[in-house]
Amino acid sequence: MKEGETKPRILMVTRNFPPLTGGMERLMQHTAEGISCYADLTIIGPTGCRAYAPPKSTVHEVPFGLLPFLTIGSMIAARTCLRKNFDLAIGGSGLAAPTLWILKGLFKLRTAVFIHGLDIVVNNFIYQRAFIPAVRAADLLIANSQSTKALAIERGVAERKITVIHPGTTLPExxxxxxxxxxxxxxxxxxxxxxxxxxxxxxxxxxxxxxxxxxxxxxxxxxxxxxxxxxxxxxxxxxxxxxxxxxxxxxxxxxxxxxxxxxxxxxxxxxxxxxxxxxxxxxxxxxxxxxxxxxxxxxxxxxxxxxxxxxxxxxxxxxxxxxxxxxxxxxxxxxxxxxxxxxxxxxxxxxxxxxxxxxxDFSWKIVSARLKEVLAQTMDD
CATH class of the missing domain: 3.40.50.2000 (Glycogen Phosphorylase B;)
Incomplete structure (x- = not known):
């Protein structure tokens, strides 16, 4: 965090966010909600995500097709970083890792990437050659399980960079x-x-x-x-x-x-x-x-x-x-x-x-508190 600022400025780049559906999308939505409670949050997400983002966050929508998200999303992220100094950039999955790698090089940003398993092992030559090196370059990897952590280590990610934080759930009344x-x-x-x-x-x-x-x-x-x-x-x-x-x-x-x-x-x-x-x-x-x-x-x-x-x-x-x-x-x-x-x-x-x-033991309150702790450590390093 920059001296004199009461809130850290965090940029989230994620293709995995509602209105797309699935466990990864729910995880990133709850992650955004938790971060918005203590940080100035900007989100670059898929078309329609504004309706699901925290009220106080700044949102830029990008077409969720893979190629448009990578190209247009990276350009919007770079332009956003030119206009605002961020303390940390977060990627919602390995798909966002190349964008974060660019931001890290251009703006000396600290970076964190969520990894979910499939985005480590997916059987695609281009992905393994272009995306996994960008995953390795992140300052922090947040794995959703011990299994995902082991897979990341097998792909050459330094173990010291990986923290396991399990996804959470809502405990209903x-x-x-x-x-x-x-x-x-x-x-x-x-x-x-x-x-x-x-x-x-x-x-x-x-x-x-x-x-x-x-x-x-x-x-x-x-x-x-x-x-x-x-x-x-x-x-x-x-x-x-x-x-x-x-x-x-x-x-x-x-x-x-x-x-x-x-x-x-x-x-x-x-x-x-x-x-x-x-x-x-x-x-x-x-x-x-x-x-x-x-x-x-x-x-x-x-x-x-x-x-x-x-x-x-x-x-x-x-x-x-x-x-x-x-x-x-x-x-x-x-x-x-x-x-x-x-x-x-x-x-x-x-x-x-x-x-x-x-x-x-998996309540979003517990998950958010643990994430806040590890993100603060990454920003302070």
């Missing part, structure tokens, strides 16, 4: 939650055992294989089971694939179409209702070269609503699940995965209270 009965009635799943899948339908999420290799055993044991799918196919992510086609094929071959309900992309209130209504959430992750689950934020979000999660032990999801909010299953053991889901239908050791207690 139970009295303000939408009634489960209303949600279940609207979707005709009253008196059903609800298994929830939440997230973009990408290959690494493993939905098609779960339908083929785990859901039949669950339905056989509990014929009243409904798999509720909340999310859609990615259209703006680094990795796009044909998982939706695999899901449709799995449904056709398994004959379980009547046991699966797709809600598509939903708003926050509907997502909250889905979490609260579910008996178990599933994260049937599969290993995909050039892709990875950086943390598993949905496990924390579900826990905040009292819902446990069963997940394969891959990537950063191991940081998000404890005995208090779910079960980790060895990768590829679909038999054990099915058993874990069925056990949680009636497991009295994992309760709504134990899930919420687990989630309380």
């Amino acid at each position: 139970l009295s303000s939650l939408p009634p489960d009965a209303d949600f279940c009635s609207r979707h005709r799943i009253q008196d059903k055992r609800v298994v929830l899948f939440t997230g973009r339908i990408t290959r690494r999420k493993g939905l098609s294989q779960f339908i083929t290799r785990s859901l039949p055993a669950i339905v056989q044991a509990h014929p009243d089971t409904v798999l509720l799918v909340v999310g859609d196919s990615p259209d703006q992510s680094l990795n796009r694939n044909g998982e939706t086609e695999h899901v449709n094929k799995a449904l056709e071959e398994s004959g379980l179409g009547k046991n699966v309900l797709f809600l598509g992309k939903v708003g926050d209130r509907e997502l909250t209702a889905a979490y609260a209504a579910a008996d178990v959430q599933v994260l049937p992750l599969v290993e995909v070269p050039g892709d990875i689950e950086g943390f598993g934020m949905v496990a924390i979000e579900a826990a905040a609503l009292g819902t446990p999660t069963v997940a394969f032990s891959l990537g950063g999801v191991t940081d998000a699940i404890s005995p208090g909010n779910g079960r980790l299953v060895p990768e590829g053991r679909y038999d054990l995965f099915s058993s874990a889901v069925c056990e949680l239908f009636n497991d009295s050791t994992i309760t709504a209270e134990s899930c919420r207690k687990h989630a309380s």
